[in-house]
């Protein structure tokens with residue numbers, strides 16, 4: 431008996447992957463969605479800014495999505511880590527599930543997201559996701575008009591401090607050593623009422639996840655209700671790189687029309703693209719990828735039935751890609 435071939439394997443069951451699964455399920459596609467259970471927002475108790483779901487607990491959001499997907503028989507879940515993917519000569523993919531199971535699919539959607547690197551500040555773990563945040567669009571409103579600390583050096587610190595001026599006028603940029611800022615940047619921050627503090631940070635203080643103050647080694651205690659930082663985040667999975675996908679300067683997987691990557695048959699969605707990193711955008715990218723995947727599958731099958739020709743249909747990534755393909759035909 432021939433092994434089951436999935437129309438699509440989705441790696442990652444966050445907003446991006448779940449949203450794609452819904453659209454593909456509604457397109458009557460056989461979908462396997464694999465998830466390792468390590469979402470980016472694991473530390474958050476509430477998810478803000480997702481229309482009709484504002485302030486929902488991330489766990490409830492996922493449970494709700496699973497309930498909705500339960501209506502679609504052609505969508506199945508597998509809990510665990512996809513450890514490897516290889517693209518076969520016929521354009522299909524062999525997806526290794528854990529150590530010893532494999533699934534074959536025609537299209538692959540990688541929606542594995544990113545993981546944050548927390549600044550190395552004593553006690554930061556106690557406050558992460560509660561009063562220490564990385565995204566003002568996610569958590570700025572709750573601390574509007576409150577005293578805020580921003581953590582970061584050079585342009586990252588500057589950009590986050592500038593961003594926070596939309597939510598509060600009481601901002602201290604704590605750089606924990608030399609700020610690396612230009613004199614002009616310090617001047618512009620100062621004119622916006624932002625104090626730049628280069629003193630070394632001794633610890634964050636507070637209780638039950640609520641930050642009360644930033645304590646400096648000088649002994650200074652700076653009362654603050656929240657701290658926002660911008661440090662680099664890393665891809666959760668190297669599968670896209672291993673498959674040969676190209677990357678943007680920001681370190682995200684480069685995607686074009688319908689979130690197609692430079693590798694035929696491979697699509698991406700969500701934070702792995704490193705564009706606007708909000709849950710509702712991730713979900714929308716998942717929907718776009720699902721649209722592109724279903725469109726490609728439908729065209730491939732239509733052509734095969736009409737002409738007998740088997741071909742991998744894949745949307746272009748950019749104008750260069752379009753020109754290259756034209757030159758090849």
Ligand SMILES: Cc1cc2nc3c(=O)[nH]c(=O)nc-3n(C[C@H](O)[C@H](O)[C@H](O)COP(=O)(O)OP(=O)(O)OC[C@H]3O[C@@H](n4cnc5c(N)ncnc54)[C@H](O)[C@@H]3O)c2cc1C
Nearest residue numbers: 442444446466467468470471478512543568700701708709
């Ligand atoms: C503390 C915090 C609070 C946030 N609050 C908000 C908010 O209020 N509003 C908002 O819009 N956004 C918020 N965000 C951002 C939001 O979490 C992301 O935009 C969203 O989770 C991105 O969705 P995603 O599907 O791309 O990735 P994720 O939600 O991170 O999901 C990726 C999934 O892929 C799985 N995975 C990874 N590798 C593999 C593998 N090899 N095999 C199988 N599975 C794999 C992971 O286990 C994970 O479940 C917050 C982020 C953080 C860190």
